[in-house]
Amino acid sequence: MKIAALAGGVGGAKLAQGLAKVLGSDELSIIVNTGDDFEHLGLYISPDIDTVCYTLADKANVSLGWGLKDETYKALEKIGQLNGPTWFKIGDSDLATHLMRTQKMKSGETLTHVTRDFCELWGIKNRVLPMSDDPVRTFVDTKEKGLLPFQEYFVKHQFELCIRGFYFKGIDSASPTKEVIDAIKTSDAVIICPSNPFVSIDPILSLRGIKDILKGKNVIAVSPLIGGKAIKGPLAKMFREMNIEPSVRAITDHYGEILDCLFFDQIDQVDMALEEHSCIILRATNILLPDIESRIRLAAEIVEFLKATNKD
Amino acid sequence: MKIAALAGGVGGAKLAQGLAKVLGSDELSIIVNTGDDFEHLGLYISPDIDTVCYTLADKANVSLGWGLKDETYKALEKIGQLNGPTWFKIGDSDLATHLMRTQKMKSGETLTHVTRDFCELWGIKNRVLPMSDDPVRTFVDTKEKGLLPFQEYFVKHQFELCIRGFYFKGIDSASPTKEVIDAIKTSDAVIICPSNPFVSIDPILSLRGIKDILKGKNVIAVSPLIGGKAIKGPLAKMFREMNIEPSVRAITDHYGEILDCLFFDQIDQVDMALEEHSCIILRATNILLPDIESRIRLAAEIVEFLKATNKD
Numbered sequence: 001m002k003i004a005a006l007a008g009g010v011g012g013a014k015l016a017q018g019l020a021k022v023l024g025s026d027e028l029s030i031i032v033n034t035g036d037d038f039e040h041l042g043l044y045i046s047p048d049i050d051t052v053c054y055t056l057a058d059k060a061n062v063s064l065g066w067g068l069k070d071e072t073y074k075a076l077e078k079i080g081q082l083n084g085p086t087w088f089k090i091g092d093s094d095l096a097t098h099l100m101r102t103q104k105m106k107s108g109e110t111l112t113h114v115t116r117d118f119c120e121l122w123g124i125k126n127r128v129l130p131m132s133d134d135p136v137r138t139f140v141d142t143k144e145k146g147l148l149p150f151q152e153y154f155v156k157h158q159f160e161l162c163i164r165g166f167y168f169k170g171i172d173s174a175s176p177t178k179e180v181i182d183a184i185k186t187s188d189a190v191i192i193c194p195s196n197p198f199v200s201i202d203p204i205l206s207l208r209g210i211k212d213i214l215k216g217k218n219v220i221a222v223s224p225l226i227g228g229k230a231i232k233g234p235l236a237k238m239f240r241e242m243n244i245e246p247s248v249r250a251i252t253d254h255y256g257e258i259l260d261c262l263f264f265d266q267i268d269q270v271d272m273a274l275e276e277h278s279c280i281i282l283r284a285t286n287i288l289l290p291d292i293e294s295r296i297r298l299a300a301e302i303v304e305f306l307k308a309t310n311k312d
Numbered sequence: 313m314k315i316a317a318l319a320g321g322v323g324g325a326k327l328a329q330g331l332a333k334v335l336g337s338d339e340l341s342i343i344v345n346t347g348d349d350f351e352h353l354g355l356y357i358s359p360d361i362d363t364v365c366y367t368l369a370d371k372a373n374v375s376l377g378w379g380l381k382d383e384t385y386k387a388l389e390k391i392g393q394l395n396g397p398t399w400f401k402i403g404d405s406d407l408a409t410h411l412m413r414t415q416k417m418k419s420g421e422t423l424t425h426v427t428r429d430f431c432e433l434w435g436i437k438n439r440v441l442p443m444s445d446d447p448v449r450t451f452v453d454t455k456e457k458g459l460l461p462f463q464e465y466f467v468k469h470q471f472e473l474c475i476r477g478f479y480f481k482g483i484d485s486a487s488p489t490k491e492v493i494d495a496i497k498t499s500d501a502v503i504i505c506p507s508n509p510f511v512s513i514d515p516i517l518s519l520r521g522i523k524d525i526l527k528g529k530n531v532i533a534v535s536p537l538i539g540g541k542a543i544k545g546p547l548a549k550m551f552r553e554m555n556i557e558p559s560v561r562a563i564t565d566h567y568g569e570i571l572d573c574l575f576f577d578q579i580d581q582v583d584m585a586l587e588e589h590s591c592i593i594l595r596a597t598n599i600l601l602p603d604i605e606s607r608i609r610l611a612a613e614i615v616e617f618l619k620a621t622n623k624d
Contacts, residue, residue, distance in 0.1 A: 041411050041412075041415055042354065042411065042414055042415050042418060043411075072384060072386055072404065074384055074386075074404040074405045074408075075387065075404045075405060075407045075408045075411070076408075077405075077408075078405045078407075078408030078409070079408045079411065079412060081408075081433065082408060082409070082412045082430065082433055083433065084408070084411070084412045084415075092384065092386040092387045092404040092407075093386045093387060093389075093390045095387045095390075095404075095407060096386075096387045096388075096389075096390030096391045096393075096394060096396070097390070097394070099353050099354065099355075099387070099391065099396070100353075100391060100394045100396045102354055103353055103354050103396075106354060118394065121393065121394055121395065
């Protein structure tokens with residue numbers, strides 16, 4: 001069984017980790033959002049790629065939700081003393097990742113190539129694929145400050161500002177990589193991980209040709225909401241600011257016709273109309289993924305479901 | 313009394329620290345070699361500027377002779393794990409200096425400007441002046457491997473290779489900064505610190521116009537040799553490889569007509585011919601500078617001497 005998983009940061013990384021334990025190394029490709037990528041202190045930073053890789057390598061700082069475990073922040077402290085920016089918390093070990101990636105990309109390597117090499121050195125067996133090697137930059141349109149680069153909204157302003165919309169700069173001229181297209185085309189199913197649909201999954205879906213390929217595929221999403229709330233991050237708040245009730249229906253409506261099945265949490269209610277008239281299969285289960293056991297359990301449940309229902 | 317001191321790294325920084333304690337903040341400008349500067353991991357690194365600044369700010373790692381005290385090396389360790397270069401040992405706190413400097417220079421600031429700002433933030437009252445804002449890169453011509461960038465010879469190969477000569481790439485098109493020229497022109501005397509003449513002082517002296525200005529100045533050098541040996545580094549070995557006996561005479565011959573006085577160590581012998589026929593004043597004293605007391609003592613002795621003998 002070949003699976004292509006679409007993922008953003010923390011939530012996506014959790015399910016990806018479960019899938020990596022359940023599937024063979026050749027069976028899983030993880031396609032990761034690069035819309036959050038940005039340049040900071042002259043370094044090319046790819047937050048979602050790092051979160052996915054650090055999680056798969058069991059190096060992630062689980063309590064913070066970003067960066068590496070057992071991290072120190074001496075460089076950051078000294079950067080602050082030199083009046084440099086400290087709102088984006090780069091740890092000393094994490095700096096090595098950014099320095100090395102930046103150097104390699106400056107010398108002409110693609111993000112895809114660098115990510116493949118880092119995965120090998122970190123002992124990650126599955127393929128982690130940046131959605132594109134072309135620059136796509138997510139901007140958030142806010143009532144208070146207009147368009148802001150995503151990391152400024154998310155980290156600097158701690159997503160306190162009110163959302164009006166999203167803009168993926170560069171999306172029209174960006175191509176999904178050959179590796180991404182191949183991974184989706186050759187997959188038996190595509191799993192949309194429980195990442196933020198607006199800022200983690202939509203950049204991937206907005207790349208040229210991706211939705212067309214997905215229409216012919218069995219696409220399963222795991223809801224990023226539990227009890228109408230996001231585990232972490234601004235998703236429920238974003239839905240409300242867009243005048244949408246954060247609910248199971250909000251997720252099925254958002255993904256629309258590409259979606260064949262949604263795994264949602266058993267504590268969530270599904271309105272009758274959705275259940276009766278939608279052609280999307282709705283599966284209630286436990287989608288809280290606090291530890292490796294729960295991630296493996298949900299991944300196994302999805303794989304079982306796919307084996308039983310695959311279109312092909 | 314206005315003093316312009318010419319300095320390289322460790323040895324120069326020691327005397328500069330003593331001079332900074334003895335002279336007022338407006339009385340001392342330290343002109344620092346930038347021939348050792350290089351790019352590494354995408355960072356602009358200025359080893360002599362850093363050694364001088366860290367020493368003046370009492371942040372230097374005295375036992376290592378480079379970098380900061382209380383330093384950690386987590387980023388370096390992870391860079392190694394990603395197969396990156398680890399021969400140049402950058403600490404986590406030191407990284408902040410290089411990251412911030414690189415960013416500022418990329419945004420168009422000069423090394424002179426960045427150094428001034430860092431000095432202010434580090435509480436350094438004296439002016440630390442890079443010799444030039446134009447790139448000058450010291451290469452060492454070795455018997456074994458031909459021309460090598462200085463840091464590769466010095467750090468990577470631990471100066472084990474045999475020297476044939478020196479080459480300062482860019483020296484013909486580099487200008488001393490306005491600040492450097494002003495500091496020398498307005499000085500009552502110039503002190504050549506006990507730095508390596510070949511690779512720390514010669515790049516400064518080789519800049520367009522510098523020797524001409526120095527000819528009209530009272531120039532005092534402190535010998536970088538004690539008992540025919542360098543305290544640290546390859547100077548005695550370099551002299552021998554150039555078929556010159558490392559001695560007091562080697563230093564006076566090296567600096568030639570620009571030199572008015574040499575402070576050398578009391579354990580060194582001066583040959584009779586030099587003493588009798590040279591017009592250079594030779595002063596034997598204790599030039600070993602292991603601690604702040606010895607640095608202040610030598611600095612005070614030189615300033616006393618200058619007050620008594622100044623040409624003007």
